[in-house]
Amino acid sequence: MNILVADDDPSMIALLTNALEAFGYDVTVANDGNEAFHLLRTGKYRLFISDWQMPGMTGLELCREIRRRGAGGYIYIILLTSFSGLDGVVQGLDAGADDFIAKPFNPSELLVRIRAGQRILNLESRELTIFALAKLAESRDQETGDHLERMREYVKILAEELSQYDDFWGIIDGDYINLLYLTSPLHDIGKVAIPDSILLKPGRLTAEEFEVMKTHTTLGARTLADVAECHPNASYLQMAMDIALTHHERWDGGGYPHGLKGTEIPLCGRITAIADVYDALTSNRVYKEAYSHEVAREIIERDRGTHFDPQLVDAFLHAEEKFLEIKNQMRSSLHLSIP
Structure with a gap:
């Protein structure tokens, strides 16, 4: 990360630059407010x-x-100040500052505050990346948005239901x-690479076409791996890759x-499998009417221990009223996803 530092005191600039570079950051220096503003406008x-x-x-x-x-991306601002007291904090926060460091600063405190800023910026980057990728999948099928x-x-x-189970204590948290x-x-991000003749076919797929459709799992994981290479600090993409790759695996080993x-199937993939099915x-699909909640429940319960993790089916049955509520609130007229 390249951090912009603005100060008109050469000794303070030297102290900040030395400390930040020792922590592994690149530093750009501005010697007054106007120069800093010009550099910030570069984005x-x-x-x-x-x-x-x-x-x-x-x-x-x-x-x-x-x-x-209102820059294109959020800029995290830390004010360096010799002022003390509540009035200075209030003025700074009101102006738009995110944090403060008192002069003379402690390098360890500086590092902690920099890392806090990075966490905030990473959260924004995470949500923007996910949104952009999800919209890419949605662009292939106008009904995908409702499905997502x-x-x-x-x-x-x-997940909220499972978090109450002893076996998932310490695994599933907020x-x-x-x-x-x-x-x-x-x-289903991998479906962006599936030909329209298969993805948007108005009817059931042939065996050969279904083999092509099944590759959306590996294609999706590969797509997300490529994104992860460009964002090496985005550890959240590991869960996204696991979901894309494994949400069609089966508890009995008969999936793909x-x-x-x-x-062996990651928990996030097992959870997503039930939600997807x-x-x-x-x-509704072009070749079938939507099943009722009751029929869907019977199918999922029947596949307990074969298609689905038994504990996840138990969680589904315990929370089925919440599923039904969401289904009724977010009903769409057509859905083309392939289970």
Whole structure:
């Protein structure tokens, strides 16, 4: 990460630059507020450390101008100040600052505050990346959007139910549920590489066509792996890859693409499998009417221990009223996803 530092004091610039470079960051220096503002307008800097008092533009004026302009990506601003007391904090926060470092600064405190800023920026990048990829999948099929909306609600319901089970204590927590909610819409991202003649075929696929359709799992995982190479700090993409690759695996080993069995299948893939099948069963297709919730429940219950993880089926049955509520709230007239 390249951090922009603005201060008119050469000794303070040297201290900040030495500390940040020792922590492994690249540093760009501005010697006054006007120079800092010019550099910020290039869009190259997401994290900005500014002195409070500078010629040209003060740190407060820079904060206000950055927030007023509404840059394309969020800029995390840390104000460096010798002021103390509540009034200074209030002024800085009101102007748009995110954090403060007091002069003289402690390098360890500086690192902690930089890392806090990175976490905030990574959250924004994560959601933007997921949204962009999900919209890519949606662009191939106008009904995919409704499917994705329902899917993430279903996986959230299942995960929240499982979090109460002893076997999942310490595995499923609030962070896991939120990550599953964010990444599950990418389960069918690989379908962007499936030919329209197969993906949008108005009827059942032939055996040969279905073999091509099945490759959307490996293609999706490969697509997300390519994205991960461009965003090496985006660890959340590992869950997205697991979901894309394994949501058609079966508990008894009869699924695809690798015939994984039981807990060899990542938990996120097992959760997504039930949500995906339930939505496919309860949605209209060009060659079938939607099944009722009751019929879908019977099919999922019948496949307990064969297609689906038994504990996940139990969780589904316990939370089925919530599934039915989402289905009724977010009903669509047509759904072309292949289970």
